[in-house]
Amino acid sequence: MKLFVSNYASQHKFARFDVQRRVRISRGKDRLERFDTSVIELAPSRRLLEHYRRGDMDENEYALKYWEEVDPVWRLAVGRLRDGDCLLCFCPVGSPCHRLLVAARLRKEGHQVIEI
Numbered sequence: 496m497k498l499f500v501s502n503y504a505s506q507h508k509f510a511r512f513d514v515q516r517r518v519r520i521s522r523g524k525d526r527l528e529r530f531d532t533s534v535i536e537l538a539p540s541r542r543l544l545e546h547y548r549r550g551d552m553d554e555n556e557y558a559l560k561y562w563e564e565v566d567p568v569w570r571l572a573v574g575r576l577r578d579g580d581c582l583l584c585f586c587p588v589g590s591p592c593h594r595l596l597v598a599a600r601l602r603k604e605g606h607q608v609i610e611i
């Protein structure tokens with residue numbers, strides 16, 4: 496599959512790419528409803544995200560904990576993705592967040608993933 500990762504605020508850039516569906520992968524819902532569907536299984540728990548944002552753990556520990564949560568549902572979640580989906584959360588471009596962890600794993604599994 497060809498997939499994209501981005502954040503809700505970057506949607507003005509989507510026209511340049513062939514984004515088919517905007518897929519929410521964050522617990523928080525975008526207020527402006529800038530998504531078509533949700534694959535909430537790929538979102539970190541609120542608890543984990545709070546700890547990470549508070550600085551209780553570094554990126555590596557966050558990644559470990561994230562995969563502890565998501566590994567059991569990974570297959571199910573990926574099975575719900577379609578060609579042209581863009582996975583969305585709130586984090587600014589370039590910040591270490593779960594959408595980049597997801598992108599890296601999808602690439603490892605043979606998918607093309609473009610960061611917008």
Ligand SMILES: [Zn+2]
Pocket residue numbers: 584585586592593594
């Ligand atoms: Zn994020």
